[in-house]
Amino acid sequence: MLEEVVEKIQLSKKYKYISEKTILELVKIELPKHKSEKNLIKAVKNRLHQVYGAFLSRKDTEKISKLLSTLESGGEDIRDIAKEILRLHQSTRERLDIYEELYREIFDVTGKPSSMMDLACGLNPFSIPYMNIDRHVDYYAYDIDSxxxxxxxxxxxxxxxxxxASVKDVLFERIEEYSDLCLLFKFLPTAERIRKGSSSRLLKSINSRFIVVSFPLKSISGKEKGMLENYSRIFEPVMEESCKIKKKFVLGNEIFYILTGGNDG
Ligand SMILES: C[S@@+](CC[C@H](N)C(=O)[O-])C[C@H]1O[C@@H](n2cnc3c(N)ncnc32)[C@H](O)[C@@H]1O
Incomplete structure (x- = not known):
């Protein structure tokens, strides 16, 4: 029964490339609340829309693929192409003017890392050229979009x-790796919407010397609605359950927290 529902949802063009594990776990959460399969599928699709809906269209994905082919055939500047890709999603587009300063601020506290994790990464890994790291980094990037x-x-x-990089649901699958620095940008509010208490569990499960968490200060519609106060009030105690806040700062439309501790090592 569960597998059948998952398969039906996977038939939808929009969710074809989303991790099967994510769909299955959302079906399990919604199952007890619905009598008919039709309503169950509708509820799971609503949930998927919450976690994924405002992300990339297939057209954008094809554009990224073409831009990467240009890079692979040589000639183009990696930063120029990365910038074009980062422009395709609101979260990364908003950071275009701040990326360099952001990574400078972070590395001032953490030092330049040899290994990184980027959880629910979206397009953020395309900002690596802005980090100005002149050696190879083990960069573990996880997302539910294959x-x-x-x-x-x-x-x-x-x-x-x-x-x-690998397809991984960071709420429902174990994160095995260790890193010097873990990025967790704009994800905890979504995690909490999926299941209450998820953000605390996720933070406790991360094996990293430093974790940088961010929250948006504007909603997608551009309104400010006291998000700074709300997110600080709700999430600072959650972060402090397992980590120490080393530094917090506002840059662009986001608030960033540099944390130590957690499940370090
Ligand atoms: C708002 S975007 C944030 C992207 C990136 N962290 C940033 O700030 O630039 C949300 C991303 O989270 C991914 N996502 C949603 N739920 C997830 C989960 N449970 N595990 C891993 N990735 C998830 C989506 O596919 C999407 O790429």
Missing amino acids: TVIENVNRFLGILGYPRL
Whole structure:
């Protein structure tokens, strides 16, 4: 029964490339609340829309793939192409003017890492050229969208890094790796919407010397609605359950927290 429902959802063009594990777990969460299969499928699709809906269209994904082919055939500047890709999603587009300063601020506290994790990464790994790190980094990038992961691995290959991106649901699958620095940008509010208590569990499960967490200060519609106060009030105690806040700062439309501790090592 569960598998059948998952298969029906996977038939939808929009969710064809989303991790099967994610769909299955959402079906399990919604199952007890619905009597008919039709309503169950509708509820799971609503949930998927919450976690994934405002992300990339297939057209954008094809564009990324073409831009990467240009890079692979040589000639183009890696930063110029990365910038075009980062422009395709609101979260990364908003950071275009701040990426360099952001990574400088972070590395001032953490030092330049040899290994990184980027959880629910979206297009953020395409900002690696803005980090100004002049050696190879083990960059573990996880997302539930297999097309994003495929393109991130191509990009890591172009940079000469190991291709360490993989499809992983960071709420429902174990994160095995250790890193010097873990990025968790704009994800905890979504995690909490999926299941209460997820953000605390996720933070406790991360094996990293430093974790940088961010929250948006504007909603997608551009309104400010006291998000700074709300997110600080709700999430600072959650972060402090397992980590120490080393530094917090506002840059662009986001608030960033640099954390230590957690499940370090
Ligand atoms: C708002 S975007 C944030 C992307 C990136 N962290 C950034 O700030 O630039 C949300 C991303 O989270 C991914 N995502 C949603 N739920 C996830 C989960 N449970 N595990 C891993 N990735 C997830 C989506 O596919 C999407 O790429």
